[in-house]
Amino acid sequence: MRGKEKKIFCIEATVLLIALTTVPIVCSGEDPLPYWLEGTILDGNTRVLIIMNGNMTEGIDPNEYDVIISFDEALAIESDARAEYIEIYGVDPLANINPVTYNEVTWPTGNIAQEQNASPPEQEPDYIPSSYPSPHTINGKLILFVTLPINKWKPSSPIYCGMMSVLGFDAFHEYNGVYELSTFIDMSHWDADDVGFGWDLGGLLDDLAEDMRNWVNEPSEQNRIYVGWVSIENARWGLANLGDHFSVVNALAMYEIPPLGTIVTHEISHNFHADDHDWWWPLPMCVMHYLWVALHYKGWCSDCHNVIQSCIVGT
Ligand SMILES: [Zn+2]
Ligand SMILES: [Zn+2]
Numbered sequence: 001m002r003g004k005e006k007k008i009f010c011i012e013a014t015v016l017l018i019a020l021t022t023v024p025i026v027c028s029g030e031d032p033l034p035y036w037l038e039g040t041i042l043d044g045n046t047r048v049l050i051i052m053n054g055n056m057t058e059g060i061d062p063n064e065y066d067v068i069i070s071f072d073e074a075l076a077i078e079s080d081a082r083a084e085y086i087e088i089y090g091v092d093p094l095a096n097i098n099p100v101t102y103n104e105v106t107w108p109t110g111n112i113a114q115e116q117n118a119s120p121p122e123q124e125p126d127y128i129p130s131s132y133p134s135p136h137t138i139n140g141k142l143i144l145f146v147t148l149p150i151n152k153w154k155p156s157s158p159i160y161c162g163m164m165s166v167l168g169f170d171a172f173h174e175y176n177g178v179y180e181l182s183t184f185i186d187m188s189h190w191d192a193d194d195v196g197f198g199w200d201l202g203g204l205l206d207d208l209a210e211d212m213r214n215w216v217n218e219p220s221e222q223n224r225i226y227v228g229w230v231s232i233e234n235a236r237w238g239l240a241n242l243g244d245h246f247s248v249v250n251a252l253a254m255y256e257i258p259p260l261g262t263i264v265t266h267e268i269s270h271n272f273h274a275d276d277h278d279w280w281w282p283l284p285m286c287v288m289h290y291l292w293v294a295l296h297y298k299g300w301c302s303d304c305h306n307v308i309q310s311c312i313v314g315t
Contacts, residue, residue, distance in 0.1 A: 036085045036093035040077050041067055042158055044150040047188035050074045052146070052162045054182020059143050059221065065188070071162070074185070075105065078159050082108070094157055098257055102163035126236065127270040128205065130244035135216070135271055136314030138223040140179030144169045144268075145215075145226045147208065148185065149192035153230040155251035158185055161229040165249075168264025169225075171287075171298040175305075177313040189215075190228060198232045201239040201248045209246045216245045222314075225271055227264055237293075238263045240270035243311070247271060257296075262287060265298045272311040274304045 037043045047066040050073075062068060069077075086092050094108040101107075135142070146165045148158055155161050162185045169181055190211050195203045208228040216224050228248045240247035247267035253260060265287050277289040286292055286301035300308065 033089055033091060036156070037078070037081050037158075040081050041069075042074065042077055042081075042187065044154065044187060048185075050158065050162060050185035050187070052166050052183035052185060054143070054180065054184070059141075059182075059224070060184070071103075071159070074159050074162075075107065078107075078157060094160075097157065097160060100160060100163050100167070100261075102166055105163075107160055107163060108157065124236075125276050126238055126267070127240045127242040127276070128202070130241040132241075132244045133222065134243040134273060134311055135222055135225050135245050136312060137178055138220065140177060141223055142169075142172065142178065142181050142312075143224050144181065144183045145212075145224060146183060146185040147190050147212065147226050147228045148187045149190050149228070149230060150188060151191070152193045153195065153198060153204065153232065155229045155231040158187055161185070161249075161251060164260040165227055165229075165264050167261035168298065169268065171265045172268070172308075172312070174299075175309055175312050192228075192230070198230065199235045201230070201232075201236055201250065204228060204230055205239050205241065205246060205248045208248060209241065209244070212246065225268060227267065238267045240267040242270050242275075243273045244271060259293055259296045262293045262296050262298050266293050269300070269304065269308060272308040274300070274307050277301075 035043065041048055047064065049060070049065045049068045050071060051068065052071050056068070082093060097108055099106050099108055144165060146162050148154055148161065162183065166183045169183055172178055172181060190208055192204060192207050195207045197203055208226060212226050215221060224245060226246050228246070229251055230248060231251045233252055235250050237253040238247060238249045247270065249260065249263050249267060251260065253263060269288060274288050277284065277286060279290065283289060283291060284301035285297060285299060286304050287298050288300065288304050
């Protein structure tokens with residue numbers, strides 16, 4: 001197309017685009033409600049690290065963050081923002097979340113989650129092999145980064161994802177040579193806006209690994225594990241790299257009581273080379289079988305335990 005024609009075409013296209021994008025908003029007469037954490041330091045515009053547990057002496061570079069806050073401080077920010085939002089808009093932004101309790105704190109409080117439609121556990125393998133070296137302890141320590149996308153695909157409550165992740169990650173205390181499990185929430189280093197399709201979590205997992213890969217390249221950082229939390233309706237529960245540092249968990253995993261903590265245990269087990277169990281009989285009591293994930297069981301059979309044990313301490 002030549003210059004002038006092209007210009008006219010562009011103007012027409014622009015007018016059409018403006019019409020298409022503005023008309024529905026004008027017709028509806030209502031603006032969508034803002035994100036409930038907008039205006040707080042948890043809205044994605046500040047480089048925040050939240051310490052769920054553990055200490056800051058190793059592995060973390062404070063220069064990578066604008067603010068480092070505790071679990072209690074983050075919980076207070078969410079509590080205040082939620083109360084204010086309910087007062088202004090009359091809507092509880094966390095109404096659809098089943099409460100979870102961690103360290104004697106229940107979050108969210110004072111609400112009853114709407115019953116979600118139960119869907120059967122997945123039967124497809126939820127991992128993708130990787131050629132990178134797997135994570136392992138350093139001085140008996142593993143670090144979990146609960147990683148939230150800055151903008152698109154973001155789950156409603158960072159603290160909720162952090163609590164669920166700790167509950168799932170704590171199961172790895174049973175391994176010999178694992179002395180300390182530290183968990184942090186990183187809300188500012190994963191940009192997933194460029195991922196167009198989320199249902200199978202594959203694009204999101206690739207994107208997480210791409211954005212965070214340079215954090216695990218050094219031998220001194222091989223004890224880091226990244227669980228990316230996203231919020232996608234009717235999507236699969238989780239997806240992990242087999243023998244690598246990354247997995248993605250869906251905060252909207254559809255089940256009557258979403259076994260989110262157990263999904264975290266399952267996906268991180270894939271990072272330590274544990275495979276899925278076949279769906280059909282026999283059914284060993286093991287978190288690597290989807291039935292036991294659905295039943296919130298976080299233990300392993302002896303086969304999976306042995307695979308993880310040798311991988312987790314780097315032998
Ligand atoms: Zn699996
Ligand atoms: Zn097993």
